[in-house]
Amino acid sequence: MEIAELYKCFMECGKVTTDSRNCPEGSMFIALKGETFNGNAFAAQALKQGCRYAVIDESEYAGEGTILVDNCLQALQQLANYHRRQLKTPVIGITGTNGKTTTKELISTVLSRKFNTLYTEGNFNNHIGVPLTLLRLTKEHEMAVVEMGANHPGEIKTLVHIAEPDYGIITNVGKAHLQGFGSFEGVIRTKGELYDFLRAKGGATIFIQNENPYLNGIAEGLTCVRYGQTAGLYVSGELISCSPFLSFRWTAEGVSHEVNTHLIGSYNLDNMLAAAAIGRYFGVSDDDISSALASYLPHNNRSQLKETADNKLIVDAYNANPTSMMAALKNFRQVEAPHKMVILGDMKELGEASREEHQKVVDYLKECGFDRVVLVGPEFAAATHSYQTFQHVDEVLADIWMHKPQGYYILIKGSNSMKLSQLPECL
Incomplete structure (x- = not known):
């Protein structure tokens, strides 16, 4: 089936699902494949649960209501690109090592004050x-903020x-x-690669953190709207306090x-x-x-x-890499509190650099002088004999129930797979 024909079917539906357990009435099911499942096998179930069409790429699952394509993932991607071209909604592409999800949400929150804004949900x-x-995307949307991740x-x-995208922002680049x-x-x-696309497009605008040498080094040929902590930029800023x-x-x-936020961490200033x-670039009032x-x-x-009956917690357990971990620790070191504790989980996907990082x-923890340090995971355990270490979060939970900390300010940070959440x- 040609993409234009598939698009007509999509427009009849208005919604797409890739999960046979979540089938809005009249939607289009696209049968994706994963390591442990084959979406084609659930096409009939999706149709029974309310989908108007089921897009498949294996002919043995064909039947009434199915649409056969060469490759369902490619069909999904081509359909999305075709739809984006039809609507011509201005799209801001955002990527970066750290802070892209928070920045995406902040941008969307600001733009929503003036525009009907679509933005990436979750991750x-x-x-x-x-x-x-x-x-x-619908005709009602006036702006779109699309987050893009990569490993x-x-x-x-x-x-x-x-x-x-018509515009781009890379929040930063770090070791992840x-x-x-x-x-x-x-x-x-x-x-x-975001900059490369916009550069090839010609006349594109990026929003760039002025003090970042790595981003400046790859931004040649692009129109740059600069923000940062240097005076005289398009938007300049300075930290007033961070406690917490x-x-x-x-x-x-x-x-x-002056703005008082609900975010923890001086590292969120650039976001x-x-x-x-x-x-400001798009005309939202100051x-x-x-x-x-x-x-x-x-x-x-x-x-x-999070404040509990026993402790105050800074919870930053969704992700961790060397750049974000050091930023969180430096910020926590500056927080004024009588008793401070950190619980850190391993940083994943660092390859040969893992032991060193x-x-x-x-080594930095030794400079900080925190009252108590708990490290979780085999990488941290191999790096020290000075601190209390555990292999898994279950062991930490058991220890906490026996020796519950009280009266501490506690930073919790680690890769999501460490399950420190x-x-x-x-606590």
Whole structure:
């Protein structure tokens, strides 16, 4: 089936699902394959549960209501790109090593003050999530903010050719997914694929953190709207306090605004300034920008402050890499509290650099002088004999129930697979 024909079927449905357990009435089911499942086998079930069509790529599952294509994943991606081209909604593409999800949400919160804005939900930022996001676009949407993630070279290139962004922002580049990228330079090249697409498009605008040498090094030939902590930029900012919530001042055209946020961490200052710069570029009023940033509430275990009957917790357990781990520790070191404790989980996908990067964290911990340090995972355990270590989160939970900390300010940070998000409930 040609993509134009498939698109007509999609327009009859208006919604796409890839999950046979979630089939809105009249939607289109696309049968994707994974390591442990074959979506084709669930096509009949999806049709019974309310889907109008089921897109399959194995003829043995054909029947009434099915649409046979060569490859369902490619069909999903081509359909999303075709839909994006029909609507011509301005798209801002966002990627980066750290902060892209928070920045995406801040940008969307600001733009929503003026525009009907579609944005990536959760972490739907891969080769499946990006097309699903684009297929949620309607004629009513005036802006779209599409997050793009990657852990291997070439992945951003694939995603930008699906989303075809008109504007771009790379939040930063750092040491993450080194096992997949091969090196830090590989990270820079892959994130830079967003810039490459926009440069080839001609006349495209990017929003760039002014003080980042790596981003400036790959931004040649692009129109740059600059934000950062240097005076005189399109949007300039400075930290007021971070004890524990971030308060900052942003300035544009000589006019300053103070904002008290609900985000933990001085490292979120650049994320706030990015949202302010993009909002201002698209004509959101300064007052609306400040109000939107002040009202944003973090979730999904990202820079959240949780107060329990026994302790105060900074929960940043959704992800971790050497760059974000050191930023979190440096911020926590500055927090004023009588008793401080950290619970850190292994940083994943670092390949040959893993032992060295975990050792750097341990060495820095020795400088910090925290009252108590708990390290979780085999990489941290191999890096130190000075601190209490556990192999798995279950062991930490058992220890906490026996020796429950009380009266501590506690930072919890680790890769999502370490499951440290289980800890707040018992602390």
